[in-house]
Amino acid sequence: MLRYIRAVLLAAVAAVLLIFAFANLQVVTIRFVPEGLGALLNFDRAFNVPLFLVILLSILAGVGLGQVWEWVRNARHRTAATRNRRQVARLEREVGRLRQAQPTDQDEVLALLEGSERPR
Secondary structure, eight states: OHHHHHHHHHHHHHHHHHHHHHHTOOEEEEESSOHHHHHHHTOOOEEEEEHHHHHHHHHHHHHHHHHHHHHHHTHHHHHHHHHHHHHHHHHHHHHHHHHHTOOSSOOHHHHHHHHOOOOO
């Protein structure tokens, strides 16, 4: 059922993107530097592309930059989680070793506590 819902949502998004693309087919000129500066530097690169492509690529670039920003921002949390996982593993190994190496002669207080169970 979830697969069908996902397919319907993807089809709806694709339809909206196609309608958007057909509505913005005008060709625009994209330049890396202004015309005067490009002529001065002998670097006059210009591309003619459809407007919808410029808009969609700008949105994708923004989403990509946001993802990278969040990944960098959360690096300290990932580092702390890794450190905590290692510490938990080390402590679990230590607890296992301590459980295996129980002394044969128990402490008198512990023996009394373990021998007497409290009624509930």
